[in-house]
Amino acid sequence: MARLIGISDIHGEYDKLCAVIDKISPQKSDKIVFMGDYIDRGLKSRAVVDKLIDFGDVCHCVYLIGSHEYAMMHAKTDDYYNYLFWNYGGDSTVKSYGSFENIMKIHGEFFRNLKFYHIEGKYLFVHAxxxxxxxxxEQDEEDMVYIRSEFYNKKHSFPYKIIFGHTEFDEPQVQDDKICIDTGCGKYKNAPLTAVVIENGSESFVNSD
Incomplete structure (x- = not known):
C-alpha cells in the first residue's frame, strides 16, 4: 500500500535525514513531501539538498519552500531577508557550498522550482x-513560510488536514485540523528530525533517534 510521507525542517542535518529515511525505507509507490527549511544551522546543507534531489529517483518527491530558503533567495535584493539569512544560520549554508554565489550556481534549479504548498487527498502540506x-x-507567500500563532492557535476552515512545520515543539502536535512535525532538528543539539507517515488514512510518526 502506497504511503504519503511528510518531512520538514531538516536544517542541514544530513545524518538525521538519512536516519529517518532508513527507518521509513520508502518504496517506489510512496510519495514524500519535503516541506522546506533544508538549509542553515547544520553543517551539511549542500549534502542535504543533494540527497533530496537524488531521492527523486527512489520514489515520487514533492519539494516545498521554507522560510530559510525564502530568505536565502531574497537576500541579495532585500536587506531584511539578508539579515534573516545571515542571522539564522546562513553562514553554515555558505560554508557547505563554498560561497553564497555557489548556492544558486549548484542548486539554483532546485530552489527556483520549490512549491509553496501541496494538496494530496484530504491533506494539505505547507511549511508554516x-x-x-x-x-x-490567494495566500500571501510570506504567510505560507513565516506564519506562526495566527495559524497554529486557531481552528481553520480549510477542507483539509494541514501538515506543517516551522514552529518547533518537543514532539509532534496533533490537532483535529492540523499536525505540526517540527521537533527542533538543527535548532537544538539533541532534537530529532521527525516525519509523518500516512497510510490507510492514519498518521504515525518516525524520528531520527
Missing part, C-alpha cells in the same frame, strides 16, 4: 501554515 479566511490560491 495558512491565513484563515483567504482562499488557498
Amino acid at each position: 501554515g495558512l491565513r484563515n479566511g483567504i482562499p488557498i490560491e
Whole structure:
C-alpha cells in the first residue's frame, strides 16, 4: 500500500535525514513531501539538498519552500531577508557550498522550482501554515513560510488536514485540523528530525533517534 510521507525542517542535518529515511525505507509507490527549511544551522546543507534531489529517483518527491530558503533567495535584493539569512544560520549554508554565489550556481534549479504548498487527498502540506479566511490560491507567500500563532492557535476552515512545520515543539502536535512535525532538528543539539507517515488514512510518526 502506497504511503504519503511528510518531512520538514531538516536544517542541514544530513545524518538525521538519512536516519529517518532508513527507518521509513520508502518504496517506489510512496510519495514524500519535503516541506522546506533544508538549509542553515547544520553543517551539511549542500549534502542535504543533494540527497533530496537524488531521492527523486527512489520514489515520487514533492519539494516545498521554507522560510530559510525564502530568505536565502531574497537576500541579495532585500536587506531584511539578508539579515534573516545571515542571522539564522546562513553562514553554515555558505560554508557547505563554498560561497553564497555557489548556492544558486549548484542548486539554483532546485530552489527556483520549490512549491509553496501541496494538496494530496484530504491533506494539505505547507511549511508554516495558512491565513484563515483567504482562499488557498490567494495566500500571501510570506504567510505560507513565516506564519506562526495566527495559524497554529486557531481552528481553520480549510477542507483539509494541514501538515506543517516551522514552529518547533518537543514532539509532534496533533490537532483535529492540523499536525505540526517540527521537533527542533538543527535548532537544538539533541532534537530529532521527525516525519509523518500516512497510510490507510492514519498518521504515525518516525524520528531520527
